[in-house]
Amino acid sequence: MTSSLGYVEPLLFLKRTQFIITSKMETSAVEFEGKTYNKITEGQATVLIPSENEVFYNPIQQFNRDMSIAAIRTWQKINADELQNNEKLKRKALKGFESSSSKGIKILEALAASGLRSLRYVKEIDNIDYILANDLSEEAVESISRNSKYNGIPEGKLRANQGDALDVLYSNRKPENQFDIIDIDPYGSAAPFIDASVQAVKSGGLLCVTCTDMAVLASNNHPETCFAKYGGVSVRSEFCHELALRLLLNAIQTSATRYQRHIVPMMSCSIDFYIRVFVRVYDSPVGAKDSIVNTGIVLNCNGCSSFKYQALGTKTCNKNNFKYHSATGPNLNSVCEICSSKLTVAGPCWISSIHNTSFAKQMYELVSESENKFFTKKRMMGMIKVIEEELEIPFHYTLSALCSAVKSGCPPIIKICSAILNAGYKVSSAHSCQCSIKTDAPTNIIWDIIRAHVNSVGKSKKIEENSISCKILSVESSTAVDFTIRKEANPESRKCKLVRYQVNPEKFWGPKSRHKTVKRKANMADLDRPQLFEKVRASPISRKEAVHQLEVFLSSSAAQTVPSGITTQLTKISKAFTESN
Template sequence: MGLRYYNKRFIAIDLDFVPFVSEVIANDLSHKAFNLIRKNIEANGVSDIVKYSSADAVVFMMEHRYYDKRFTAIDLDPYGSASSFLDSAVQALCDNGLLMVTCTDMAVLCGNTPEACYAKYNSIGLRHKCCHEFAIRVLLKTIDSCANLHGKYIEPLLSVSVDFYVRIFARIRIGAKVAKDSATKVAYVLACTGCHSLDIQPIVRKMINNGSIKYNPSVFHSNLLADQNKCLHCSHPVHIAGPIYSAPMHDTDFVQNLIKRLEQTPVDQRFQTHNRLFGILNVISEELIDVPLYYEHDQLMHIVKTAVPRLLDIRSAIINAGYRCSISHCNPRALKTDAPTTLLWDVARALAKKNNVTLDRFDENSPGRKILESSIKLRKIVTHTIDFKVHPNALAKSKIDGLLRFQDNKGKNWGPKQKAKSKQNNVQSD
């Protein structure tokens, strides 16, 4: 079987790729969109390869869930959430098939309406500076859960939060035995409402003993909770969110191959967005793929009411303490690190002391006051030696190379248009 591609809304075909494609099906329930698809196909002269359809996407994909009808690639790009299409999509893909998903309901995924997030994704979103990566991981968890129902699992290739949407590229694999490992890739997240400290809590651990594999519930051990389930650092309440996909959300080799291909593309054949694509892929390649979520360094400093230093200085202090850190493509101010939160607050305390921050700036129960007042005896932890000497690895290579890493000016009329109105609706149940 040749490469069979299904696109829910529209078509975008690389003509160099056409010899490897046996069939493309472009589908949209809207008759107006359907007519545009048909005209697009005729204008591009690809009617021998590209077919068009105006069926309900879920029904259409379910008709292709049988082995000899499955697609090699499926691209879901609806208005808002793609959650209602995920289960049928993973069933309609062959082994090693590619699933591409776009979701634009960022307010839901980023925690503004936890009840809506749970209804659509069976997860609770988190209102935090890391909400855009959190959104990616919620979507990945949902896709993987849908795949697990059918003895399949996902291998994320590239996961991006950019502009007003998240975009996922994942390989769908068949294997009920390996699918069991998905339980070890899911975690809940504890988030302090005061100082915004985070703690990742896996739900299942995999035990291997003499070739025997056993899965057990994880033992709950939080580095964030203190007495009365309050935050260890600031004594404020702690929220729980998730579950999320806690495993790597990118494939390093896949990302590097994309970068290499962009580098080798002749200048006259490059897209207008070439520089942006090249920049964001390089930023993604620099991320710590084994570290979920991130902080904003300026938010940490605002908690203790001290002047915000260069991100370079904070990253140097972390690396000098023996830990790793990186940026994130989701946020230009992101601080992604495997350092414990205790180190981050030691860095904040050192900067507050350097800038002569006094306790009279704070309310009695403010998070910053609690953090600055805490002592070694009270916290029962080992403090770290803080060294702000600039470390040679503290500055990202993408920054040194002057790449276009983030889109600063989004311009006029930026963002999604209003949802198209149609007299034809999806089937709704009472």
């Protein structure tokens, strides 16, 4: 029986889905080996999902899968070029110790669920030796085998394995067993899998890691959990999503250095409700030493959103000899030098480059030249271009926070960016935040520019004495600010009208809960926002589920559209529930 439903909205998890970029997905009911399944096609793969939804499948993650395919193919090209030009690497690769051997690359998807991602890798990436698709769940492993068969994958190319990801990773630490690519895509935090992953990837190989626990990684709410999981503390700030990436990178780095390995981030993406990093790992005791300069703490002002960061150490070079020193300081005041408000400490976190510009350029070319390969191509091109343009400088301001600190309306961002360029500094956007301003200009220059903007449009009458706005505006500016518009202040990605920032395709866009073998009782994400508070209390679903849904909402960009009083209330509820559990 094949009753094609044609193009319908994916109903597996979402009550109402309007994909802006991912559009609609082809689904139909199909019978295979005597059972009825929902058939879902994504990219070049088709998966059969049991109609009662035994195995996790999240259609929203198509962008993640598309980006991963493009990143792995870009890595393959770069890696092949490196091997071509380096005889030592070539010899090691032939022995299978260095990425990649003549037989093709070995990929491990350690938490593979339905197997869709692995299937897409097999079909959409060339020169693969084999993929090991592992999952703890029996249903998931059955699904991987079934889908491999249904897609006609040759024997041995896609190997389904039931096991704990940690066992698989730890048992493949020997150089001859290591994988070229390891993909870690769990529910929530990837923290438990980091130590094992950095050991099971070949030198020069690529580690692809997703974390969806943004309530921990990108807020003030759970500093103790964030520290326990990632070895660093987050802070609610304009740059909290970039900080989440930097905390994860630092966690990967600290694990790698224990084994005299070091990391080089190729691309670090903040996407919707989660983060995804693509990191190369190398054997290098010397590289591991650089971790002291790659790591730092950050202080964020609670009043005006200014920030400072400082490395934990410095490195000097004398006649090709490197020497490392402890940092002096901190060269920071106990209160903000701009508005005298309290500063919150975050980190330690990764403070070096989170992307590799050459990698981003090559990935952009690959995606733009691919004809109909990626369903989310438009969004991919927008994000990769903004990443390529992003300055290699930690953290950023936002136009709205700068202007709201002085109670002023926002001017066109190009005006402020031009003033920064005219003052002799660099400026770019950050892919992780719309209307962000990333710059090497010192904080006092930024505030001189904002003061000059306020002078040009007139001061708000609402500014009270001794307020933060009053303090900022009462300072004498030391910079002659020039607002003459500069062409370079308008980046290529904006000129080309690429999809630079994705708007949430639907209300409560977010990660889905773990798969259930029984029907879910209720889905908080389906509720209208005003009903949320009452439903959390009265809901028949478990407290844990309610708190999870609440945290998902609070960490999503949808939360930014709600008056801050409401989000503060919801945060309190979430915290109270967590503490009482």
